[in-house]
Amino acid sequence: MAVRLLYFAWVRERIGVADEEVPLEGPLPLAALVERLRARTPGHAHALGEPARLRAAINQEFADWNAEVHPGDEVALFPPVTGG
Amino acid sequence: MTFTVRVEAQPFDVAREHARLSALGPGVGAVVLFTGQVRDEPLLLDHYPGMAERQIAARLAEACARWPLLGATIIHRFGPLAVGEGIVLVGTASAHRAAAFESASFLMDWLKTSAPFWKKAAGGWVEARASDELAAARWLETQEQLR
Numbered sequence: 001m002a003v004r005l006l007y008f009a010w011v012r013e014r015i016g017v018a019d020e021e022v023p024l025e026g027p028l029p030l031a032a033l034v035e036r037l038r039a040r041t042p043g044h045a046h047a048l049g050e051p052a053r054l055r056a057a058i059n060q061e062f063a064d065w066n067a068e069v070h071p072g073d074e075v076a077l078f079p080p081v082t083g084g
Numbered sequence: 085m086t087f088t089v090r091v092e093a094q095p096f097d098v099a100r101e102h103a104r105l106s107a108l109g110p111g112v113g114a115v116v117l118f119t120g121q122v123r124d125e126p127l128l129l130d131h132y133p134g135m136a137e138r139q140i141a142a143r144l145a146e147a148c149a150r151w152p153l154l155g156a157t158i159i160h161r162f163g164p165l166a167v168g169e170g171i172v173l174v175g176t177a178s179a180h181r182a183a184a185f186e187s188a189s190f191l192m193d194w195l196k197t198s199a200p201f202w203k204k205a206a207g208g209w210v211e212a213r214a215s216d217e218l219a220a221a222r223w224l225e226t227q228e229q230l231r
Contacts, residue, residue: 007200009130010209025183058137061196076132076200080212083131083160083201084120084172 001071003033006058007047007079011054013046022070030056033075041059048077056078085154087144091136094165096173101157105177108155110178118192122165122174125205129171131162132200143194147176151183151191158191160199174209193220 003024007015023038031051038048048054056063057076069075086108091097098119105115140158147153155177165171175193178184195218203210 006132006133007199009204014128015128057135057200060132060138076135077200078132079199079209081197081200082203082210082212083129083199084196084216 003069003071004039004074006074006076010079011047011077015041015043022077024069027068027070028059029065030036030063030067030069030075032079033069034065037077085147085153085179086157087153088157089137089140089144090157090159091131091140092159092188093131093162094159096159096161097141098139098170098173101159101173101175105155105157105175106177108177109198111179112154113179114181114184115177116181116188117173117175118188119170120192121170122167124167127165127171127210128204129141129162129165130202130204131160136162137198139199146194147179147187147191151176151187152184153178153187156187156191158195160195160201162201188208190223196220200229209220 001024002021004021012018034048034051038045047050048050051065054077058067058069059074099215102115102117106112144156144158157175159173161171174188176184176188197220
């Protein structure tokens, strides 16, 4: 099983990819998933080093760091939005 | 009643969107149309396809629950945009002006803080502003007062 990750704005630029899949065997808090992602590449570490500067969505709904990610979920990581 | 959400790259036609809302029926007595446009320097708008439409539709459903709207149109553009080009259009139609004005303001304030779009200028990614969070939060206080 896996989880699909999407990155936007400077998070995408620092990581160097717009999306990727990472293995996930069972439910995991979002904060723990982000910690795992940080270890993947220096780009990940740079992009995800300060969770206070990030926002997240699980299956296209805003989620906090305690929320559980399940295999098959779509998880997005991005800076605070600046639309409108 | 017609409620429309569009997330697209191409420019919008303000006159056409106004005409559509004003022609929704004989009960329409007020149409408010807000447009936001690029100022000072060109922008590139990044967005999260799918979540953008979903979040805007959710805000629109909240507006419909709070005001007696007869119709609404929300258009948000993405991609490269030149100075003076429209970025966002929020249009509301109601019997009376208060509902149309207030719901348009509510929708804009919430789009700023919950629609997944990101602006990039020549100097880099635009930072989110605390004042936008406060503008959206004041509607929560209004909701408390109404209860």
